Amino acid sequence: LAKTTQPISMDSYEGQEVNITCSHNNIATNDYITWYQQFPSQGPRFIIQGYKTKVTNEVASLFIPADRKSSTLSLPRVSLSDTAVYYCLVGESNFGNEKLTFGTGTRLTIIP
Amino acid sequence: GAVVSQHPSWVICKSGTSVKIECRSLDFQATTMFWYRQFPKQSLMLMATSNEGSKATYEQGVEKDKFLINHASLTLSTLTVTSAHPEDSSFYICSASTYRENLYGYTFGSGTRLTVV
Numbered sequence: 443l444a445k446t447t448q449p450i451s452m453d454s455y456e457g458q459e460v461n462i463t464c465s466h467n468n469i470a471t472n473d474y475i476t477w478y479q480q481f482p483s484q485g486p487r488f489i490i491q492g493y494k495t496k497v498t499n500e501v502a503s504l505f506i507p508a509d510r511k512s513s514t515l516s517l518p519r520v521s522l523s524d525t526a527v528y529y530c531l532v533g534e535s536n537f538g539n540e541k542l543t544f545g546t547g548t549r550l551t552i553i554p
Numbered sequence: 555g556a557v558v559s560q561h562p563s564w565v566i567c568k569s570g571t572s573v574k575i576e577c578r579s580l581d582f583q584a585t586t587m588f589w590y591r592q593f594p595k596q597s598l599m600l601m602a603t604s605n606e607g608s609k610a611t612y613e614q615g616v617e618k619d620k621f622l623i624n625h626a627s628l629t630l631s632t633l634t635v636t637s638a639h640p641e642d643s644s645f646y647i648c649s650a651s652t653y654r655e656n657l658y659g660y661t662f663g664s665g666t667r668l669t670v671v
Contacts, residue, residue, distance in 0.1 A: 476659065476660075478662075483645065483665060483667060484664055484665060485558075485560070485647045485648075485649070485662030485663050485664050485665045486598070486647075486649075486662045487662070488659055488660070488661065491659060529597070529598075541588065541600055541603060542588070542600065542649075542660060543600065544590075544597045544598040544599075544600075545597060546597055547597055
């Protein structure tokens, strides 16, 4: 499993776009990149998953460069409710029994 | 979408007693479920992998006799904290693998806050 490195914390103002970058230098060919969001006293919630280039859904975008050694989660126009911890995970998504290893995550605080 | 239901959401127990936490996949079958523990301001730590119909696989340093895991059906896994002590107080989270857009993902329960007094 590829190890991931993220900033420990970030602050941003409401209405701004927030980009959180994750480094995964040892990503394997079959690995996908997945981001989760966790609010206090709740389980993590799936945000977005990708393999390469750009993926966009209703809540976020995920940018993955050609070498795939990093990825950037982009949250458009954040609000106070986006204050949470964001985890980047890397692993193979072809099987359902792979163990997930959580890194430190990034604690995002949105300022009014 | 896939939902994993975890109960109870919080529990307070006395030292020396046992506590059971349930994790159910509501609208899908989960061959594999995972149990995590999370201390305040820390990340999730994987405790064990629960496989339906077989023994759970525990991570290094996790006492299998203290944290009993049973995965008797494709929709239910349970974690029993036996002879609980205050240091077992933590946030316990389960997850199950789900199939989404031709890829496996993981859906998490809402967690159980265990306080041992």
